[in-house]
Amino acid sequence: MSNVSSDLRAPRRNRRPVRPSAIGKNLLALALAAVFLFPVYWMFSSSLKPQSEILSKDPVFLFTPTLGNYTKATGVDLFWTYVLNSVTVTVGAVFLALVVALAASFAIARMKFRGRKGLVLAVMMAQMAPWEVMVIVMYLIARDGDMLNSIPLLTAIYFVMVLPFTIWTLRGFIAAVPVELEEAALIDGCNRGQAFIKVVFPLLAPGLMSTSLFGFITAWNEFAMVLILNKDKEAQTLTLWLTQFQTAFGSDWGATMAASSLFALPVLVVFLFLQRRAVGGMTAGAVKG
Amino acid sequence: MTVHSQGVAASALEDAPGKAAGKSQTPPPASGSRKVPQPPRGRGRRALPAGLIPYLLLAPAVVSGAVLLLYPLVRNLILSFQEVGRRELITRETVWAGFANYTDLLTDSEFWAVAVRSLLFTAANVVLIMGIGSLIGILLNRLGKKMRLVLSVALVTAWAMPIVASVTVFKWLFDEQFGIANWIMRTLGVSGYEQHNWFETGMATLTIVTVLVVWGSIPFVALNMYAGLTTIGNELYEAARMDGATGWQTFWAVVFPSLKPFFLITTFLEIIWVFKAFTQVYAMNAGGPDRESETLPVFAYIEGQGQFHYGVAAAVSVLTIVMLVAIMSFYFRLILKQEEEQ
Numbered sequence: 350m351s352n353v354s355s356d357l358r359a360p361r362r363n364r365r366p367v368r369p370s371a372i373g374k375n376l377l378a379l380a381l382a383a384v385f386l387f388p389v390y391w392m393f394s395s396s397l398k399p400q401s402e403i404l405s406k407d408p409v410f411l412f413t414p415t416l417g418n419y420t421k422a423t424g425v426d427l428f429w430t431y432v433l434n435s436v437t438v439t440v441g442a443v444f445l446a447l448v449v450a451l452a453a454s455f456a457i458a459r460m461k462f463r464g465r466k467g468l469v470l471a472v473m474m475a476q477m478a479p480w481e482v483m484v485i486v487m488y489l490i491a492r493d494g495d496m497l498n499s500i501p502l503l504t505a506i507y508f509v510m511v512l513p514f515t516i517w518t519l520r521g522f523i524a525a526v527p528v529e530l531e532e533a534a535l536i537d538g539c540n541r542g543q544a545f546i547k548v549v550f551p552l553l554a555p556g557l558m559s560t561s562l563f564g565f566i567t568a569w570n571e572f573a574m575v576l577i578l579n580k581d582k583e584a585q586t587l588t589l590w591l592t593q594f595q596t597a598f599g600s601d602w603g604a605t606m607a608a609s610s611l612f613a614l615p616v617l618v619v620f621l622f623l624q625r626r627a628v629g630g631m632t633a634g635a636v637k638g
Numbered sequence: 639m640t641v642h643s644q645g646v647a648a649s650a651l652e653d654a655p656g657k658a659a660g661k662s663q664t665p666p667p668a669s670g671s672r673k674v675p676q677p678p679r680g681r682g683r684r685a686l687p688a689g690l691i692p693y694l695l696l697a698p699a700v701v702s703g704a705v706l707l708l709y710p711l712v713r714n715l716i717l718s719f720q721e722v723g724r725r726e727l728i729t730r731e732t733v734w735a736g737f738a739n740y741t742d743l744l745t746d747s748e749f750w751a752v753a754v755r756s757l758l759f760t761a762a763n764v765v766l767i768m769g770i771g772s773l774i775g776i777l778l779n780r781l782g783k784k785m786r787l788v789l790s791v792a793l794v795t796a797w798a799m800p801i802v803a804s805v806t807v808f809k810w811l812f813d814e815q816f817g818i819a820n821w822i823m824r825t826l827g828v829s830g831y832e833q834h835n836w837f838e839t840g841m842a843t844l845t846i847v848t849v850l851v852v853w854g855s856i857p858f859v860a861l862n863m864y865a866g867l868t869t870i871g872n873e874l875y876e877a878a879r880m881d882g883a884t885g886w887q888t889f890w891a892v893v894f895p896s897l898k899p900f901f902l903i904t905t906f907l908e909i910i911w912v913f914k915a916f917t918q919v920y921a922m923n924a925g926g927p928d929r930e931s932e933t934l935p936v937f938a939y940i941e942g943q944g945q946f947h948y949g950v951a952a953a954v955s956v957l958t959i960v961m962l963v964a965i966m967s968f969y970f971r972l973i974l975k976q977e978e979e980q
Contacts, residue, residue, distance in 0.1 A: 371782075374777065374780060374781060374785075375781070375782075375785050377777065378777060378781055378785045378786075378788065378789045379785070379788070381774060381777075381789060381792070382788050382789045382791075382792035382793075383792075384853075385792040385793055385795065385796040385853070385856075385857070386792045386795060386796070388796070388799070388804060388807045388808065388811060388853070389795050389796065389799055389807075391807065391810070391811065391818065392803070392806075392807045392810075395810065403816065404815075404816055405816065406816070406821070407821060408816075408818050408821055449698045449699050449702065450699065452695040452696070452698065452699070453695060453696050453698070453699035453700075455695060456691070456692040456693075456695040456696050457696075460691065460692040460695075461692075462692040462693065465692075468696065468700075469977075470970070470974075471703075473970060473973060474966070474970070475703055475707055477910060477962075477966055477969075478707055479914050479935075479955075479958065479959050479962050481914045481915070481916035481917075481935045482914060482916075482934070482935045482938055482954075482955040482958045482959060482962075483710055483711070483714060483955065484916075484938075484939055484942075485714075485717075485938060485939065485942035485943070485948060485951040485952055485955060486710050486711075486713050486714035486717055486952060486955070487710055488942070488943070489713075489717065489722070489948060490709075490710060490713060492727075493730075505702070505706060506706055508702065508706075509702050509703060509706040509707055512699060512702065512703065513703075516699060566798075566800070569800065570800045570801055570802060570917075572801070572802055572916070572917040572920075572921065573916045573917060573920070573935075573939070576920075577939070577943060588800075588802045591802050591803065591806060592802060592805075592806070592921050594806075595806065595809065600813070600815070600816075602810050602813065602816065605806060605810065606806075606807070606810060608806075609803040609806045609807055610803075612800060612802065612803050613799055613800050613803040616798055616799070616800050617795065617798050617799070620794065620797075620798035621794065621798070
C-alpha cells in the first residue's frame with residue numbers, strides 16, 4: 350500500500366492522460382481491486398487449506414489445496430435439509446413475486462385507473478419496508494397463528510419482501526417496450542392477452558432475469574426473519590446454519606470458510622452470469638424502435 | 639465490457655440512481671432504447687381502456703402486501719402499547735400498558751445511548767461510503783478499458799458477496815489467534831498485536847462492522863457513479879476544457895450539477911440501509927460485548943427475544959420506524975420530483 354500512495358502524488362492536474370499519472374491511476378486501481386477482492390479470495394483460499402496451515406501464526410499463502418474442509422462442512426447433520434430449505438424459500442419467493450409483479454406492473458405501466466399514483470407511492474414505500482425492525486411483531490404473529498418453524502410462512506414473507514422491487518423494476522421494463530409494438534399486434538388481430546404473451550413477454554425476458562437476480566439474492570441472504578421465526582433445526586436455512594457453524598465447530602476456521610464458500614458461491618455465480626445475460630439480451634433485443 | 643459494470647449498477651438493487659443519471663423514461667439497462675425517438679409526454683403511459691382489469695391485475699400484489707406488511711406494521715404499533723412479557727406470552731392475555739413502554743424507554747439512558755450510537759454509526763458509514771465510493775466512481779471513469787474491467791470485477795465480486803458470508807470472513811480476518819489482521823499489524827511493526835482482540839469493546843466491534851459495511855456498500859455507489867458519469871456528454875467536458883477549466887473546476891461546474899440527484903438519492907438510500915442494518919451488527923458479535931455494540935434494530939431484537947420485553951421491543955421498533963420514515967420522506971420527495979420530471 351505504501352508504495353502505491355507515493356505514486357499517487359504524481360501531478361494529475363491535466364485531464365489528458367499523461368504517462369506518470371496513468372501509471373499512478375492504474376496502480377491505485379490495482380490496489381483497490383486487491384482490497385475489494387481480498388476477503389473473498391481469503392475465504393476461498395482458507396477453505397482449501399489443510400488444518401495445520403490454517404492454525405499458524407503466520408499466514409500461509411502457498412499450500413497444497415485439499416477438499417477436507419468441504420467434506421467436513423457438508424457432513425454436518427441436516428446439511429441437505431438446510432440446502433433444501435434455502436432453495437425452497439428462495440425459488441418459491443422469487444417465482445411468486447415474478448408472477449404477481451408481472452400482473453401488477455403491467456397495470457401500472459400500461460393502464461390508467463384511479464389511485465395509480467397512490468399505488469406507485471405505496472410500492473416505493475414498501476420497497477423501503479423496515480423488515481429488520483419488524484422481526485419481533487412477526488414472531489408474535491407467527492406464534493399466535495402456530496406458524497413458527499414454517500417454511501411456507503417464510504416463503505410468503507420473502508415473497509412480499511422482494512415483491513415491491515420486482516414490481517418497480519418490471520414496470521420500467523414494460524414501459525420500455527414501445528406501446529406501438531403492442532398496438533401492431535392488436536391490429537393484426539391479437540387480443541390484449543395474446544399481445545402481451547406474444548409481443549411484450551418475450552421482450553421482458555431479460556428484465557425478468559435481472560429482476561429475479563435481486564429477489565434471489567435477497568431471499569437467499571435473509572437472516573433476521575429466519576433467525577427469529579425458525580428456531581427448529583429442521584426449518585432453518587443456510588444463513589442460520591452458517592452463522593451457527595463457527596460456534597458449533599469452535600475455531601475450525603477451515604471448515605467455517607468452506608461453509609461460507611459453499612453459501613456464497615451460488616450468489617457470486619448467479620450475480621455474474623445473470624446480469625451479463627440480462628444486459629446482453631436487452632441490448633440485442635427488439636427495442637430498437 | 640463497459641456495459642458489464644453499467645448494467646450491474648443500473649439493474650441490481652435500485653433503479654432510482656440509474657434514472658438519476660439523466661435518461662428519462664428509460665428503465666435500468668435499456669441502452670438500446672436510447673435510439674427510440676421519444677414522444678414529448680410519457681411513451682408507454684398512453685391511456686388504454688380501463689375498467690376492472692387493472693384492479694384485478696393488482697389485487698394479488700395489494701392483498702399480499704396488506705396481509706404480510708401492512709398488518710404487521712399496524713400490529714407492531716398496537717403491541718407497543720401493550721405489556722407483553724414472559725407471563726403474558728404464555729397466558730396469551732392482553733394487558734394494556736398505555737404509554738408506559740414509551741415513557742420507560744425515553745427515560746432510560748441505555749436507550750438513548752443506543753440511539754446516539756446508531757446515529758453516529760450511520761453517519762460514519764454513510765460519509766465513508768459516499769466519499770470513497772464517489773472517488774472510485776471517478777477513477778473508474780478515467781481508467782483504460784482493461785483496468786476498468788479489473789476494478790469493476792473486483793467491485794462486483796465484493797458487492798455480490800452475501801452479507802452473512804462476509805461477516806463470517808471478517809470474523810476470520812480479525813480472529814484473535816490466527817487472523818490475518820493481527821499478522822499484518824505485526825508485519826508493519828506495530829506492537830501489541832500478538833493476540834489482539836479486535837472485538838474487545840463495543841466501539842471496536844462497531845469499527846470492524848463499519849469496515850465490513852463500507853467495503854460491501856462502496857461498489858453500489860462507485861458503479862452507479864461511474865454509470866452516471868458516462869451519461870455526461872463529452873461535449874460538456876470539451877466545452878469546459880476549451881474554457882480553460884482545471885480538473886477540479888470541471889468537477890464542480892460540470893460533473894457535480896449533473897449528478898446532484900444521484901448524490902442525494904444514493905446518500906438517502908445509504909442512510910436508510912445502514913440505519914436499519916441488522917445482519918452485519920448482530921451476526922458479527924450479537925450486540926456484544928455487554929450489549930455495547932447494539933444499534934437500534936439489534937436492541938429491539940434483544941429486548942424482545944433475549945429479555946422477553948416484547949412490548950418494549952415493539953416500542954423501540956416503532957420509534958426506529960418513525961426515524962426511518964422521517965429520513966425516507968426526504969428520499970421520496972426526491973424520487974417524486976424525478977418522476978414528475980419524466
